[in-house]
Amino acid sequence: MDSTFWATVGLVVFLALIVYVRVPGMIGRNLDQRAERIRNELEEARKLREEAQQLLAEYQRKRKEAEQEAGEIVEAAKREAGHLVEEAKQRSQEYVARRTALAEQKIAQAERDAVNAVRSNAVDIAVAAATKLLEERADAGVKTQLFKSSLDDVKTRMN
Helix, strand or coil, rough: CCCCHHHHHHHHHHHHHHHHHCCCHHHHHHHHHHHHHHHHHHHHHHHHHHHHHHHHHHHHHHHHHHHHHHHHHHHHHHHHHHHHHHHHHHHHHHHHHHHHHHHHHHHHHHHHHHHHHHHHHHHHHHHHHHHHHHHHHHCCHHHHHHHHHHHHHHHHHCC
């Protein structure tokens, strides 16, 4: 019996012991469990990937909506600013027109006042001149006659 025989016997006993202890079944179960665990992890990874893609799509949609809303807000602000500018222009034009009309009214009033003052002064000067002339050239009879005619004039105008 040589060493090859004993090596073969040792190998057969070892293999028999492995089969008796059911090592191949344990290895198979461990491999099956590991394969199942890997399969579950892959399934979970696939689900997580799908959820991530859904979240990404949702966030992209929300971003587009936000960009669109921001654009609408900017456009509305531009329109409002345009309206405010137009309103401000209109108000300033109305203000200038009112101020111009008021200035023109004041100028016209000043002109009327000046004309009335000149007329009043002219009347006063004319009355003073007429009084002076009448006093110098008129005698008592003419003065009495002028007084009566003036009194008659005032009476007719009062009625």
